Amino acid sequence: MKKIFKNNFRELSVIIAIAVMCIIFGALNPVYVSLANIVDILDQAILYGLMGLGIMLPIITSGIDISVGSVLAMSGCIVAKLAVAGVNPFLCMLVGLIVGFAAGGINGLLISKMKLQPFIATMGTQSAFRGLAYIITEGYPVLGVPDSYRNMLNVKVLGDIRISALIFLVWAVIVYILLKKTRLGTYIYAVGGNMEAARLSGVRVEFVQTMAYAIGMLGTALAGLIQVAKLGTGDPTTGNGWEMNAIAAAAIGGTSMAGGRGNPWGTVLGAILFSGLKIGLIVMNVNTYWQYVATGLVIIVAAYVEIFQTMIASKKKKKA
């Protein structure tokens, strides 16, 4: 029991923060804890979480991918176009995932093979993928996505909970298994923790990096698929700045921006906390501008908790 507490300190503290948040917002405005609102929070958290889990992989390799917002739009637009053209919904989904994987793979190759700095490489592709989204749609939203596609991803599986929640859960389990149970996952942590040591131990660092970006982008592609189903349109302007939401979910969940460390369940909880906070501020009728300030502060506090925690951990180690 003690061990569970010690090893999951971060996750537990985020759970406590979520509980405290619910109590405070709930006390201030009971609407916050209504079922409809909670479903709203969850719906939003799903998008942050899918992308957050994805972006975690490059972050753990001590990289970053800021092109996710553009890929969200690009893959969404492609899928919407195909769906409007009458392509089988499952096939649409598959194409969307392939587009995401390929886009992430391009980022990965730029960084691993061409040795570009992750921030610069993905800043370039951020613009390029956004441009492609506009080119595909000629700048107009793709309207009239057929119900056959929308229903596939909007179907309610349990009460008001949609299948998208299930997809989120499955994606989290996949990322968990990938990171904790496979060789590739171990290598992702190793590359982020010490790239040279990993390379000299025979790890194919370039391959590992590329896969981290490619697989991670699947999360963004999933978010794009779900968003198209939710809104019924493919919008080339969507996802602008969303990389920050994704990074925030991962950071709140305890992913180290320096690489080498990160837990999928932390990111899941981070996404829920982040979404709960954003919607809480809306429910409280807080001025939009202050919402930005508040979310910024939360990210900073979360990052500080991380430092604080490491400090305590290192003190304890000296005692041991």
Added chain:
Amino acid sequence: MEKYIEFQNITKIFPGQKALSDVSFSVKKGEVHALLGENGAGKSTLLNILHGMFPATEGKVFIEGKEVKFKNALDAIEFGIAKVHQEINIIPELTVAQNMMLGGEPQKGILLDRKKMEQETQVLLDRLGCDFKASDKVGLLSAGKKQMIQIAKALYLNARVISFDEPTSSLSNAEVKTLFGIIRELKEQGITILYISHKMDEIFEICDRASILRDGTYITTLDLKEATEEELVQNMVGRDVSMFAQRLKPSCADRNQVVLKVENLTGPAGFENISFELYKGEILGFFGLVGAMRTEVMRAIFGADPTTGGTVYYNGEALPENRTPNTVVKRGIGLVSENRKEEGFVKNFDNADNIALASLKKYMKGMFVNRKMKEENSNKVGETVGLHPNDPEFMTVSLSGGNAQKVILAKWLSTDADILIMDEPTKGIDIGAKAEIYKLMEEIVASGKSIIMVSSEMTEVIGMSDRILVMREGHMAGELQRGEFEEERIITYAVGGSQS
């Protein structure tokens, strides 16, 4: 002045750990005083107290008979106590003068007085006999020259006490000579010097007296004109380890079996036409001075760096020219790097994960890595290498240098590698752990594997090798068989003097 610096009953307690316990001794004015002890003996803690990095839990420090209590490092520097660091912390983008005056730049109004900065710096550089200028960019200077800047900075601050913590670890032989010349000069000027080093020959060469610490307690102070190396070592480790770098078992080298053959290896780093053979069961010593490019050759064999010519044969089979560590490790060669922290292990990984890193395929159950199997392996191999604590969940980064090295050896012993390239295998490791690493190396070759040992420590090369190859400036300079091991001959090859 008989007692220039006096430590009186110094005790330092870190949370849950007593780093120093009732340490009392004194240092004379103008002497070079060595602080000796194994890693973790408390040398650095004591120096840090002197330098005001943190206060002692109990006890007092006196300088010239007056008690001093420094609040922080700056306080101590202003008092005239400076430190030449082990890791040279200098900003490479700035000039020598800018680095020296950092934080105390002379100004003309709100602008820097560049001229004055460079003039004052140049005076100090000249005094130290440095051959570089105050306006040179630091990033382009060698490690030895960077150290000179630290010394010049100490003089600039009118230091009366200068402490050196492993000052020669990254210096070439010529630079060490210059450094010693300067230390002697500083001594003549009445500056008191504290000197920490693991290298015995240096201590005898440059130091007057040595105080020995062991496990946080003060053991004794010896006059180095009278003391012997064995005496020092015995006091440091508290047991008899005379002649620790020595083969305890007969050689296992099988001259009929060449396991690795390197032919005319040439690389962009600057080494040319390197050819040699490694026999089964052999410990092949590679000696050379700084700049001999031994590490570069090893990295090229291992596929870590590219080559421009030559071939490496592993058990008679040529390795591809565009090999990478991945392909070389698969064949069965492991590299124990000189830089443990940077290249040896992953800091976020515990022992089980680090030990399993190069052999992850072995711990699979179906598609998935099995943590339990990793831990079992960690326990088993950890025991073989004498890892302490042998705990799979212990973070490798928190281990001492010697134990971290054992984790890295355990990593390679977990693979099927039958050739280990060990680059400076005992660098920065205390004497007790060194002896264990040597024993381990003998066990490794006894099990039919082979070792290439790159080392700059003469005693180690002579004591442990079956055969010694000497490199000089990127070329093979000589080969010596076991019966021919003589320090003079090896050095002659290494420096390129006439071969008598």
